[in-house]
Amino acid sequence: MDTPQRSDSSTGIPRLEIRSVSKRFDAVQALSSVTMTVEPGEIHALVGENGAGKSTLVGVITGLHQPDSGTVLLDGEELRVRSTQDARRAGIAAVFQDPNMFPHLSVAENIFTGQYPMAGPVVNRPLMSRRAKEKLSALGFDLDPDQMVAGLTVAEAQFVEIARAVDTGLKLLILDEPTSALTPDEAAKLYTLVRRLKAAGTSIIWISHRMEEIHLLADRITVMRDGQHVRTAPAADLDDDEMIRLMVGRSVVLQAVPNDVPLGPTRLSVRGLTRPGVFQDVSFDVAEGEIVGVAGLVGAGRTEIAQAIFGLAPGLEGEVKVDGVTVRPTSPRRMAAKGVSYLPEDRDAEGVIAAMPIEANIALPSLVRLGRWGFMSRHKERELAEQEKSALSIKGRLEDLVSSLSGGNRQKVALARWLATRPRVLLLDEPTHGIDVGTKAQVHDIMRNLARKERMAIVMVSSDLPEVLAVSDRVLVIRQGRIAADVPVAEATQESILAAATGRIPEQGDAA
C-alpha cells in the first residue's frame, strides 16, 4: 500500500481545505461545521453511512450547493463556485452519485456538455467525436462516440460520466460511488486510471461503501457521521472494524448466520422461462423459508428475470408456479394477488413515490384490502403504516414525505409497502444497493426473519458477493441470460461465483 504522498508542491498548502462548512436542507442539517483537508496527489476516501452528508459535501465543493456558512479553499485560495462549470474552470471535476446524463444526446456530447470544442463560433463536432473516443479508449472502454446514451447499459453510462469528469490538468477529481454499477473487471480499470491520475498530481476524493476498494486505493480516509466530520486518518491506521465503528457509532459485522430452520415445500417454481434475446430457459425452485441469492455481472439479465416473474415482461415463454399453482405472469397486480412481490433496484424511480407521505407509500399495494366498494379507510391505512413503520424501524412521522428521508429509510419504505401485503414470495433486486453497512445488516436481519419466521420464499438479486454469501441459503449465478450455476451456499466462494458469472473457467459441474 502506498504511503500518503505529499508530492510536488511541498509548500504544505493543502490542495483542498474545507473550513467549518454547514449546509441545511429544510429540516435536515446535512452538514454541520465540517472541516477537512485533501493533500495534493492523494487518494482520499470519504466514507459514512447513508445520509451522512458525503454527497452534499461534494455538492458544496463543486458549486451544486451553496454552503450556509464556512469556506472552501483550493490551493490556499478561497473557492467561489456557483456551478459545476465554475468548479471545472477552477480545476475540480466530479462524477456524481446520481446519473447526470442526457439520454437523447450522443456519448460525445454528453462528455463535452458545456465545454464543447469550438471552431470559431460553432461546435466542432468531428473533433468532439474524436476527442470523446480518445478519452474513452484511455479508460480502456471502446464506445462509439456517436451512439445515443439512452441505449447504453448502466456500466457504459457510468464510464461516459467518468470520461466526462477525467481531464488532463485536473487539480481535484471527486468520484461519488463510481463502482456501484461496475463489474470487478471494469472497476479494476477505474482503479488503474485513478492511480495514473494520482501519479500525475491530481488529488482524488473517492466515496464508496465498498471496504475492499477503499483499502486498495486510499491514502487517507475521512469518516463522516450525521453531517459531521468524525475522523481523518491514514488508511493503514483504520481497519474495517474500526472504520465501521466510526461510521455507525457501534461495530457491525457482516457475517453468515447458519440456517437452523428446516426448509418447507417449494413455494416458487420457475420452469423454462424465456424471453428471446434477454434470457433463456431459466429454471429454479425456491422453498418456503429459503433465501436464494442471484449473482451475476451487471447486465447479465438478473433484473429482467426478476421483473418477468413479477409480470413486467409480456410475451414470456415458460411456466411459473406459486405453491404448486400455475400463474401466468401477465401483470404486477396479478402476481401481487398471488403473493409475489418485487422490490425494484431503482429505489427512487420505481421503489417509492418520493412526493407522497410515508403512510401512502406503505399502503399503496394494499389499497384493495383497506376498504370496501373501492373506498379506502384512512384509519386502516394509518394502522397498517404504523405497524410496518415500527416493524422496520423507519424514521420520521407517517405524514412526512418520503423525499425527506435518507436513502436507507427510503429503501425500508420500499420494502415495507410489500411486507404490508404479507407476500409469500419476495423478489428483492439489489436490496442494499447504496445502503450503509449499519442499515445493511438491519435489512439482512429483516430478510432472515421473513424467511425463517414468516416462511416466505426470498429471491435476492445482488451484486455484492459478500452479501450473497452471508445471506443466501443457495446461490444462482446468471450469465448472459442463462443460469450458469445453482449451488448451495456452502459450496460457493466469491471466486467460484465470479468464475461462473464470467464463464472464464468452465469448471464446476453445475454450469449450464
Add this chain to the structure above:
Amino acid sequence: MRSILKSYSWELLLVVLIGAAFVWSSMLSPYFLDPINLANSAAFFVIFAFMALGQFPIVVQGEIDLSLPSILAVSSVTYATLAVRGVPLPAAVGAILAVTVAMGVLNGVLVARFGLPSLAVTLGTAGAFRGIAYIIAGAAGVTGLPKQYTILGRMWVWILPVWVVLTVVAAVAFAVLMGATRFGRECYAIGNNRAATRMAAVRVVRAQIGAYGLAGAMAGVAGIVWVSQYQSARGDNADGAILFVLTAVVLGGVSIKGGSGRALGVGLSLTLLGTLQTGMQLANVPGTSQTLVIGALLVIAVAVPTLLQLITSWRRKLVGSTHADQLHHDGPPSLRSAGESPLKGR
C-alpha cells in the same frame, strides 16, 4: 390547525378572491346581487363544470385531455338526433353514455396502453371527434326536439336550476372519488410517479383508461346538458371551450404536472371565474377586457406562490445568507411526469 391552513392555502386564496370578485362585481353592476340572475348565471357554467370535473382526475394523473369539447359535440348532436327520431329518453341517455365513454376509453387506451403523449393524442382525437360530430349533425344542426328531452333544462329545485344542483352533487362526488377511494389515491400516485405506482401492483393502465372513460362520460353528460339548455345541437358545439376548462382546472390548484389538486379547488375556481365573468358581463365590460382579465388572472394566480418565494429569497439575499439554490429545486418542464426517467429507455 396551522397545518390545515397551510395545506388548504390555495383554496383559502380562492375563497378570498371569490369574496373580492363578489364585492367588485356588485360594485360594477347593480344587477349582480339579484339571486335569480345569479342562479341563471350559474346554470351557464354547468357545461364547463362537468368538463372541468372530468378533466380533473386526468390532470392529477399527469395527463391531459383536449378532446372533451369535441366529445361534448358528438354527445349533443347524437342525443339531439336520437331525440328527434323519437328514441326513448333512457335509451338515448344510455346510448350517449356508451358512445362518450367509448371515446374517452379510446383516448385512454392510446395514452395508457400504448404510452403515447396525451397532449398529442388528444389534440388529434379532438379534431377527429369534432369531424364525427359534424358528420352526424349535417350542415344545419339539429333542432325541434320533443319537450321531454330538454325538460331538465327548465326545471328548478327551489331557487336553483336543477343542473346547478346536479353540478354541486357531481363536484361532491368527485371530491369523494378523489379523496376517499382507491381510484383517487391511485390517480395521485400515478401523477407523482407512474413507474413506481405500476411496481406497487396498481393497475395503472386501467386507472388511466378509467379516468379517460369517466371524463368522456362527463363530457357526454355535458352534451346532454347543452341540448337541454339550448334545445338544439350543432357540430361546432363548445368549440374553443377547452381553454376555459383548463383554466378552471389549473386555477383550482391542480398541478398540470400531476400528482396534486383537489375537487374543492376546482369547484372554487369555477365559482371565481363565473363570478368574474358574470359581473363583467352585467356591467357590459367589452369582451376584450374580459379576455384580458381572465388571462391575467390565470397567469398571476399561478405565479403568486413563486413570486412570494422569490421576494423572500431576494430579501434574504440582501440580508446576507444564500438559499438561492433551493429555488431551483425542480424547474419548469411541463407535462413531464416525475417517474419517467428517460434513461430507462426500455
Add this chain to the structure above:
Amino acid sequence: MSETYAPAPGLFERLGFTGGAAALRIRYLGVIGFQLILMVAFTSLVPRFIGWPNLQSVLFTAAIMAIAVCGQTIVVLTGNLDLSVGSVMGLTAYVVFDIAGHHRGLGPYVVLMALVIGALLGLLNGTLVAVLEIPSIVATLGTLSIYRGFVSFYAHATEVTVGQLPPWTRAVASSRLLGVSSYVWIALVVVILIGLALRWLPGGRTVYAYGSNPKAARSYGLRSTRIVIGAYIASGTIASLAGLMLGAQVGNINSLVGDGFELQVLAAAVIGGVSIWGGSGSVYGAAMGCIVLATINNGLVLLGVQEFYRQLIQGAAIVTAVAIDALVQQQVAARLSRRSVERAAA
C-alpha cells in the same frame, strides 16, 4: 467480457446510421414515409396532385407554418410548450402594419420592429415559465388570451387594409424566384438556418441538453433560466417574422389573424417527430410535418371531400403519427438493448 466490441454491421450501420443517431434519423424517415404515402394515395386518386403547380401551392401553404414551427420546436425541445404563437403572430402583424401604414417612411425597419416586438413577447413568456416557474402550458395559455386581447384592444374592430401595407411587403408576398414563391425560399432559409444553429451552435446543443435532462443540465452549470427564456425569445421572434409574412400575405389584417395557428403548429411538430417531452426532434422534421398538413388539406380539396372529413382525417393523422413514432422508438430501444446483450455475449 472482451475489452472492445464491434457489432457486426447491420443494415442500419451500413446506411451510415449508427447507434442512437439512428433513432433520431428513423423518426424523420417516419414523417417522410407518411408524406410519401399521402402523395402516392392522392396522386392515384387525382393525378393532377403531383403536378408542379399544385406541389408549389402546397409548399406555399406550408411556408409560413414551417417558419412558425421552428420557434415552437425550439420551445418544445426544452420540454415546454408555446401556445401563444398564434397570438404573437396576430399581434405583430396587426400592430406593425398599422404603424407602417401611418408612417410610410419606415421601409425595412418594419421587419426590425416586428422582430423586437416578437422578442419582447417571447421574453415575457420565458420569464413566466423560467423565473416564475409557471408550467408552460398554463403560462402560454394565459398569454394566448392576453396577447390576443391586446390586439383586439388596439385594433378596435378595424382592419388594416391592403392599401395600407408597405408595397414592398406585398411585392415579396407575391413574388417568385425560379418559379417558386419567395415565401417558400424564405421558409427554406429560416428552417435550414435554425436547423444548423441547433446542431452546430453551443446554444443549440444546450437547448437539446436541457430538454433531454433539465436536472443534469443544471448541475452542469447550464443556465436553465437563460436557456428557457432564450428558447421563448427565439420562438417569439420567429413567430413575429411568420406574423409579418402572414400579414403581408393576407392583405386585409383584422385582430383575428393567426388565431388557432398555435395548434396547427403544435400538430405539425408532433407529426414531424418532435418529442413533446423535450430533448429530441428537429426543425426539419417539424417542417415536414407542416408539409404533411398542407398536403392533407390540399389533397382533400382536390378530391372534393367535405370539410367534415378534413378534421377527421387530420386528427387521425396526428394520432397515427405519434403512434408510429412511439412504435419506432420502441423498436429502436429494443434493438439497442438487444445489442447490449450481444455485447455481453461477445
Add this chain to the structure above:
Amino acid sequence: ACSTTAPTSNAPGGGSSSAAVTKSKIFMAPKFTGLAYFEVARKGGEQAAADYGIDFQYIGSDKAEATAQIATLTNAVPQKPNALVVSAIDGDAVAPALRNARQQGIKVVTYDADAAVDARDLFVNQLSYELAAKTMLDAALLNSPQGGLVAFISASPTAPNHTAHVKFMKQLIDNDAKYKVFKYVDTVQFAGDDATKSQELARNLMQAHPDLKVIISSSAVSAPAAEQAIIDAGKGGQVFATGVALPSSVRDFIKKGHSKAFMMWDPAELGYVATVVADQLVKGKIAGKEGESVDAGKAGKYTILKDGEIDYNKPLIFTADNIDKYSF
C-alpha cells in the same frame, strides 16, 4: 320543490312592455366583437340612438363561440333593456336565452343573422337570401361576363344564412337563364371567417379546378382574402373572387383592376334600421305583425313580411365607378 318554470325576478327596472316608454334602452349584440363589419353596424345603431333619443349599449364577447354569446345575452336580461338587437352566432342555441328575454318583456330584433323564428320579434334581413344570391352572381358576372366554373367558400356548415346563399346560388345557376353561363363545384368549402384558411382554400380550389373562373363567398373576410390569394398566385384578372366584402377591404383590388365587382349593403344603415325597428316595437308604434309598415326615417320605409321578417334589401355592388362613394 321542483318546477319547470324559472322563477322570475322582480327587481326594479324597465322591461314591462307596452306601457308608454319615453326613452328606450336598447342593447346591440353582434356575433362577436372585433370584426369591422359589426363595428360599422354599431355606428348605425349609435346614429339611430342619437336621432331617436335611445339609450344604446354595444355588448358582446370577443370569442366567436355560441356559449360566449349566450352568456352575453343571459347577462343582458337582468339589466332590463327594453330591446335586444342581435346577430345570432348560432340561431338555435341562443334561442332559449332570447325566449327568456322575451318572456321578461324584452323585445328581440335580429339583424344580419337570424335566430329561431319564435325566439325573436322581428328579423331585419340585410337582403333576402334569394336577392343576396342574385346580387353575388351579378357581381360574378361583372367579373367574368363569359361565365365559367364557380366555387363557393362558406363560413361554416352551421351558419344558416351562408348555407341559404349557396343553396339559392346553385338554384339560380341551374334554372335562371341569366346565370346559365356558370357551372359550379358542388362541394362547398368552409373557412370559418378566417383569412388564412380562406386563402389556403382559394389556392387549393384553383389547383383542384384549373378551369375555375370565380370564387364566391358571402363571408366579408373570405371574399377579399380569396381575391388576395388569387392575385398572389399570379391569376389576377383570370380568376376572380367576389361576394360580400367591405368596400375598404377591396378598394385596392378594384382600383388596380384585379377585380371588377364585390357586393354588400350598408351595414351602418342596417344597424340603423334594426335599432329603429326595436325602438318602435318598444314604444308600441308597431306590433310586429305581418303587413305592418315601419318608417325608419331617413333610412326609408319597410314592410313586415311573413315570419316577422323585414327585408332591408338594398344591395350595393362596388365597382370602379362607385367604390369611392363608400367610406366604410
